[in-house]
Amino acid sequence: MLEILKASLSVYLPEVVCILLMCFLLIAESMHEKEGTDRIKVYVLATAGLLLAGVFLVLNLSLAPTGAFYNAVVIDSFGTFAKLIMVAGTIGTIWMARQSGDIYTTMKSEFAILAVGTLVGGMLLASANNMLTLYLGIETLSILSYVMATLKRENSASTEAGMKYALYGGLTAGVMLFGMSHIYGMMGSIQFSEIVVKMGMLSGADQVFMMASFLMFFAGIGYKVSAFPFHMWSPDVYQGSPIPVTAFFAIVPKMAGLAVLIRISHLFFSEANGMSSAWIGLLHVVAALTMTVGNITAIGQDSVKRLLAFSSIGHVGMMIMGIVVLDAVGIRAILFYGVTYLFMTLVVFWVTSVLSDAYGTDSQAVFKGLIGRHPSMAIAMIIALFSLAGLPPLSGFVAKFNIISVVVEKGYFGLAFIAALNSVIGLYYYMKLAKEMVFSKSETTGDVPGFTDGVRVSIVALSVPIVLYGIFFGGLMTAAGNAVIFLK
Amino acid sequence: MISLASYLVISMILFAIGITVMIARKNIVAILLGIELILNAAALNFVAYSKFVTQNLDGHVFSLFIIVIAAAEAAVGLAIVIRFFQLKETIHIDEATQLRN
Structure with a gap:
């Protein structure tokens, strides 16, 4: 038990660093004394922490693919590469937020905290290996994103953006879960590797039912990458949110969603x-x-x-x-x-x-x-x-x-x-x-x-x-x- | 004896009601309730499949996670609705027209 935990944590270091960074940023913000002044400490801390996570990610790049936490997540170089892009995007947008007048001065470190939290959700999503971690990843990503979109809270456009994001997000997450529940019922497992094995043995009628469930499943992911039928929220949310948040939305959730879409397509549908x-x-x-x-x-x-x-x-x-x-x-x-x-x-x-x-x-x-x-x-x-x-x-x-x-x-x-x-x-x-x-x-x-x-x-x-x-x-x-x- | 089919029918009805509420109601709080119905339909499915088909605990664990996350989502959603109400003095979805083509 302890051995497995140790082995899992050793490959899961980038995420651990990000989670700890989130806590430390919270402490750094609460220790900030002068209201309305620049929070250089927060930026230095955030950059240092994210760079550290980046270093661990680069080290993980050469790793052979391993499952961690009883195969709930999988660490492979594809997911790690996607995570590197997300980490770089987070660093960039945090510094962009520093000089942006679109975010209130008193809320600038909140942007950094929320961005790192969203990043953790994105990283979880990019390495999800069962449906539960996938759902957790998507929701961590989404719920924090709703807050980020509403960051300019005295502004009605920003509030409206956050609300539209939350309503669309809730609907697609629900539809995705409904699809997942049927996949679980048909396949008897939430673990991707076990679903793949059983998918080869389905009869014709079951395949049709399965495909319908996968269509519902796609709704959740399609919404995160803003693919066609689920893209309507994206222009409104992009326009209403503060610009650094918009830049963040254009990079991190999209890369995470694409990573999981790639993983699902390759795992489940690579056999003709x-x-x-x-x-x-x-x-x-x-x-x-x-x-x-x-x-x-x-x-x-x-x-x-x-x-x-x-x-x-x-x-x-x-x-x-x-x-x-x-x-x-x-x-x-x-x-x-x-x-x-x-x-x-x-x-x-x-x-x-x-x-x-x-x-x-x-x-x-x-x-x-x-x-x-x-x-x-x-x-x-x-x-x-x-x-x-x-x-x-x-x-x-x-x-x-x-x-x-x-x-x-x-x-x-x-x-x-x-x-x-x-x-x-x-x-x-x-x-x-x-x-x-x-x-x-x-x-x-x-x-x-x-x-x-x-x-x-x-x-x-x-x-x-x-x-x-x-x-x-x-x-x-x-x-x-x-x-x-x-x-x- | 309650069979798997009855659970599935109930959850299907819940899902349909949830979608209908989301489309038909104009009150934002009612729309959030619709989301809850959809999530509960999925949770019910997971538990029913867990009991009748797969005989493992995955479905039960999953439904617990759904309940927790639904609560978190509702908390954030309601906070945003409160902001919306303070700025616009209404929670009618048709008033959210500032952002459009």
Whole structure:
């Protein structure tokens, strides 16, 4: 008993560090004496703790896949890679929250505490190996996210965002649980490995019933990644929440949801039979519709936050394409996409955050003539936008090219065609924003106060990998390629 | 003798009522109640399957977790509804129209 606990904890260190960090952050915040001053200690502590968790994650990368806590969670390099992306996203958004005026000064460490807590939920989800841990992970992620969306509590838009998130979240979690309960009844276990064994022995009628249960199961995960029929909450929540929270939502819950969707698809549906072709068909339709709906609705959005919400829906559709092929190359493509998407998202949201703080709105008009006032910031933003659109030689192009080539190799030409069309649509609205920055005349002159030296350095530093991974993608590609091991 | 089928029918009815409440009612607290009904339908399923089919404790444990998490979710949900009421002085879902296309 004790031996098992010890062995489990030794591979579960990153999560343990994050949980302890959450407690310490709470203590650090309560020891903060001067109201309304900068909490540098909290940021140093949060960064140090998350970096420590990152170090343990990197050490876990080379580990052979092991089950921990009686196989309730599985530690493999695929899940660890996804967790690394989430940890990096959390560090980035915590520092973004430090300078953001969108979060009340007295609540800034609450953002850090909640973000670390949500991260723990995401990590649990990314390594879930039975239905109970999966449900716990999703709910830890969701419940803390509802609070984060409502962080700006005197603001009715933020409250409305949190409420919509909570109501949609409760509904999809309930539907998912209902599906899970039937899967449990049919298979007699909540452990993934035992369900897989029994799934091969199902009769035709049972398979249909099982597929219906899996459809309900998909509702819960689809909601977390904001896939097509469950994406309606996402633009509203993104627009209403404070910007650092929006950036956080665009990275951490999405990566966690994608990780669990990948794990489920590969565990349950990698053998060719009626059920797996039904699941692949479902993912086909979901991927195509998610991309198309996201990109088409993004056209004509004036609020930049809302535009980025729709664009992130489009990107999720693109990443789901990598799951459709159900092989290791697809996972590699998704992980690479995840890393590049992390940097692009951080840059775009950070610049938007500073500008919307300065002008009190996140309309596209605040970007007018940015190149004349802050050339470095405008160039970083344009690089990130071009990369999101998938233009060479930036990393977004490599990521998109990878995914599409994987799909083409499998012979899904229709899906590849839809993806290419979507890239063109995406190009239009990203270019429009870039055009505002370069060719429009600015209504005001002078520096934007939020672009302090520290912020400028951070944004430029974050935009460097976008360019570098577009040219020297070999190393990251190999790292992502090594991280595709599963415990069956 | 109560059979598995009766439990499943009851839980199906609970689920349907929950969904209907969520769609039809405009009061946010009533919508939260609808979520509870859906969660309870799932919990009932887990216990029934555990007793009649699988004969192991997984289902019982799962339903306990559902109860705990449902309570946490309701607490956060109600806190948000209270904020909403303080800002808008109503808990009618149709008043939540600030964010839309």
